[in-house]
Amino acid sequence: MAGIYIHIPYCKSRCTYCDFYTVINETHMDAFVEALCIEIELRKKEVSESVQTIYFGGGTPSRLNPEHFSAIFETLYRYFPIESTAEITVEANPDDLSEEYVTLLAQQPVNRLSMGIQSFNDEELRFLSRRHTAQQAIDAVKRSQQYGFSNLNIDLMYGLPKQTKEVWQQNLHQATELGVPHLSAYHLIYEEKTRMYSLLQAGKIQPVSEETSTAMFAMLIDWMTRHGFIHYEISAFGKEGYFSRHNSSYWKNEKYVGLGPAAHSFDGDSRSWNVASISKYIEAMKAGTPDREREKLSNTDKYNEFILTGLRTLWGMDMAELKARFGEELYRYCMENAQSHINEKLLEINEDKVSHTDKLTLTREGLFISDGIMSDLMWV
Numbered sequence: 001m002a003g004i005y006i007h008i009p010y011c012k013s014r015c016t017y018c019d020f021y022t023v024i025n026e027t028h029m030d031a032f033v034e035a036l037c038i039e040i041e042l043r044k045k046e047v048s049e050s051v052q053t054i055y056f057g058g059g060t061p062s063r064l065n066p067e068h069f070s071a072i073f074e075t076l077y078r079y080f081p082i083e084s085t086a087e088i089t090v091e092a093n094p095d096d097l098s099e100e101y102v103t104l105l106a107q108q109p110v111n112r113l114s115m116g117i118q119s120f121n122d123e124e125l126r127f128l129s130r131r132h133t134a135q136q137a138i139d140a141v142k143r144s145q146q147y148g149f150s151n152l153n154i155d156l157m158y159g160l161p162k163q164t165k166e167v168w169q170q171n172l173h174q175a176t177e178l179g180v181p182h183l184s185a186y187h188l189i190y191e192e193k194t195r196m197y198s199l200l201q202a203g204k205i206q207p208v209s210e211e212t213s214t215a216m217f218a219m220l221i222d223w224m225t226r227h228g229f230i231h232y233e234i235s236a237f238g239k240e241g242y243f244s245r246h247n248s249s250y251w252k253n254e255k256y257v258g259l260g261p262a263a264h265s266f267d268g269d270s271r272s273w274n275v276a277s278i279s280k281y282i283e284a285m286k287a288g289t290p291d292r293e294r295e296k297l298s299n300t301d302k303y304n305e306f307i308l309t310g311l312r313t314l315w316g317m318d319m320a321e322l323k324a325r326f327g328e329e330l331y332r333y334c335m336e337n338a339q340s341h342i343n344e345k346l347l348e349i350n351e352d353k354v355s356h357t358d359k360l361t362l363t364r365e366g367l368f369i370s371d372g373i374m375s376d377l378m379w380v
Contacts, residue, residue: 002254003053003246004080006036006072007263008061009278012093016129016199017157019191021262021276022059032278033068035285037075039259039274042290044079046257046267051082053246055089060116062092066104073109087245089114089153094140095132106147113144114153114184120174121167124160129195134174141178151242153182158216160188161205168216172223181242185220186235187213214368221364232314234370251309270296303330304378311374316361319349330379337376341366346373 010029011022054076056064064072076082089112090105097105097115105113119125120134132140137154144152154175158168175183190197190207199205208216221231229237233251236244249256258265262276275281275291284291297305303326310317323331338360341347346366352359362370 002249002252003055003256004047004051004076005246005256005258005263006054006056006061007059007258007260007274008056008064009059009261010063011058011060012063013129013131014195016127016195017188017191019194020059023278026063028278028282029064029068031282033064033071035282036260037071038285038288039290040072040075040079042285042288043257043259046265047080049081049255051080051086053087053089053249054082055246057091059091060093060096061090062096062101062105066108069105069108069110077109087112087151089244089246091116092140093131094137097140097144099143102143102147102149106149111149112151112153113149115140115144115155117141117154118157119160120171124163124167127160128157138174138178141180145179150181152180153184153244154178154180156183156185157188158185158220159208159213161207163208163212163216165212165215165219168219169223172220176223176227181239182244183224183229183237184235184244185237187217217368221367230314234312234367248313251313252315253305253309270294299326299330300379302326307334307377308374311360311362311370311377314361315352316350316359318352318355319358319360321357333379334377341373341376 007021009020009022009032010026011018011024012026013024014022088110090110091114093116115137116130117132117137118128118130120137122134125133141152141154156171156175158171188196188207190200196205200207220237224237225231229239230243231237232243233247236247238244253266253268255268256266258272258274261274261278261281264271264273272292272294275284280291306317306322306325319331322334338347342349345363346369347360348363349358349360351357362373366373
């Protein structure tokens, strides 16, 4: 079992770009935590292998108080076989990370923080409806480091309306100045049902040009690699020994259990997800009958996911595994469609020095049009 994902749906306010399942009413948080602990017990039989990672995502997990974390961890360790060296990550907003909160969080089994900073520019933060300022973000990182959280990720966003390359460069400079060992950088996506999408549709904002987006991605790669980071996934950069073990398990198609409302699970053959409603989730857990839907994955579904996840990473797609899992027909289909991209030096095949198997990977040039390349290799 690769890991456990726990969805904490609470946010103090909603950001303009977010389409995750979140709520801003925290009055039922105690009942939610009780329901979450019930779900852990109900689903204990789904986990037979050692748990290597636990990830608290959201929402904003740092809205939980220390008593909530204590109850959740006590239940997790009671029912799941968690490795002593497990990576345990909590997503946090900078403005939640007061000295008191960080002190109390350090007393929990948490050993990694993922901080949703998004920008070190106050104007951009206001546009994104973030609750913190740039200085609060800087202080939160330094405070977390002071209290022993050396394994830190920060999230940044680029491709924002009116964002300049100069501001993006300043954000990157500040990130590396703070000495964090991991950075996740995401291009703004205009998701439907978000305030950002409504502003776009109304013509009140304009997306950055493709040329600017490409230049910002190139700046990101160059700056981070120049500062000793390894570009191990399209949106992720880590120092040696600090790759996200939890996220890496997703990209390697490993199994995981998702707990909490709207959380997804993957058992190798199917995906399932909990109801996206706190009230229905609490009600279902109290009744002892989780409200979940399930989708059985076809061989084609698994092949497409193998392409999508494998090509996102530094490790690429194992060609021997591709043939063994999906057969000669899909292997030939993949290679035939990959050949033109190989000829154009957008894809390349290299021998893995450890496994001595051939891996298909994106080149630097291929990273810039990765979505199109992956689409070409998928079976439709």
